[in-house]
Amino acid sequence: MKLKKLAALALAGTMSLSLAACGGGAKETPAPEDSTPPASAAVETPAPETKVHKIGILAPAVTHGWSAAVAYNAELRCKELGLEYKVNVSNNADEMTTGLDELKSWGAEAIVAFPQWEGMEVPIQQTIDEGIPVVNFDIAIDATGVYRVSGDNKDMGVQGAKYVVDKIGTTGTVVILDVPTSGSVAQLRKEGFLETLAEIAPDMKTIEYATQFTREAGLTDMADILTANSQIDAVYSMDDETSIGAIQAIMDAGRTDIKVITGGGGAQEYFNMMKDEQYGDLWIESALYSPAMVKDAVDMAVDILDGNPPAEDVKIIPTTIVDKDNVDQFLDANSPY
Template sequence: MRKVLNVIALLLLIMVPLLTACGGTSTDSGTSSPGNDSGTDSSGSDSGTKKHKIGILAPAVTHGWVAAVAYNAEARAKELSNDIDYQIQTSSNAEEMTSQLDDLMTWGAEAIVAFPQWEGMEVPIQKALDAGIKVVNFDIVIDAKGVYRVSGDNEDMGIQGAKYIVDKIGKEGNVVMLEVPTSGSVSELRKKGFVDTMKEIAPDMKIETYATKFTREDGLKDFADILTSTPKIDAVYSMDDETSIGVLQAIDEAGRTDIKVVTGGGGMQEYFKMMPENENIWIESALYSPAMVKDAVDVALKLLNGESVEEVKVIPTTIVDRDNYKDFLDDNSPY
């Protein structure tokens, strides 16, 4: 009998730890990925707080600056991964962006950072706002009630461009202005700042306006045509660094020596490096960094946390040319 009891006791000693292991729970060690509302921190433990869901809408990459916007937005979202889950979507037109906005609403986005580069986004963004979603527009002004915005000072870029040209060539001369009507308020505001300031400080300046796009290919093609029909140009008011690279190529290929100033806008590293290479032309850029979109992501998170933020946050303009370009070189920049 004693032998039987000893065997039973031995079996119980073996079975207790086995039962404990079978009935226990395990903890996942992975981190939360975009779209996963797991509420775990980077160590895999339960953080006890629910992450906010933020959607990011950006145009598809057709331009280096636009590519850098998406890059910087996602970089900031990753930096905030302990506080937010995010999805980033890129689109080629207003219809596609509208569809993606609907997808983000279905996903449960509490805030959306949008770069609505095309006309026609007013209605879908207003729909999101009416549904209680916080919307922070990057760069673009649209007619929607309740939208927040982070942007550079587009009008001041035009103001500074006019002042720069007058400083370099004087109050009289022939200026070609390259506007980009397809960019909406961006071009409108830069044009307004430039034209209004020229009327004020150099009313005798002759300005001819042509339409182009924010690409070096269009800058090259369009300005090559302008050069053949315009025998005397003193300065070019270009609104974008990519366009300006095409303009400079057209000037070089045509062998023109009359042009003394080419402006730009954006903050492109390649363009900065061209500034000291041509001593005959003052190459200028009104800094309009795509990294500003990080501020838009921050504003979205602050709104979801109940913090008070400005309805419009405007980043001041900085002028870059051969005198200070070294201060803005960044080998890690994607633009």
């Protein structure tokens, strides 16, 4: 009798531990001391294994704080979801195409891509045609079947135009710092800006200047613009990093005619400049365009692989305007950008 009792208790304990390991929440009822449990109770049915997806991430090389934060947040989300992942970074379209081929050879089931350069349309289309889902982050390209998560680039331009007019009125001179190499990003932002100006301030004069999404380019190019133009009322910059460089050029030149400069992205350094008294009456604005949005792209890729594709191919994140009046809400000492 004692042996039978010990055997029953040991079996009940084993079953309880097994259920706990599988996440079972039900409380076990121990077998009666003098009864032998049915033979079927000793046979455990293993829980189905959850498939670990392999996600490939294509990102530009880290030449910009915002793009660095994109790769950081994509990797962070993959870790949070317990995914197997591989990140390939590149400096141009050729390198990114090679990186895409490497991810496919590695066995990526889906690709989250930040195709910053023109020329990625064909390799991404080929990937989709091979049956591998592609979720683009931020960039709209001419490829059939591609999914995308993006901020509202055109609305950033719309809101930028409204902000400029609110600060300087309906007349004056506005410099547009364009970045034509960024594809649809700058194209849509400039389109929204110019269309809105035409509606609300048709007499506004604009000067377009090609630059890059870096503070170094913002500094150098803005210095040239200031030399060539004695009167500028506002600067429509599309990026926080560009704006940081442009503001340095404005300060170095001692210019006080410029009353507003816009930006975009969500750089903490730029946010901290907004209330800094050394910039005097200059209104510093950013259209929040958080790199953390890439987490939504990773989520979308996983949903597609799990058989739950989104109802819409494109998910657009609304624009939020940040300036000294509300910047305290967006300061984050732990932000990587």
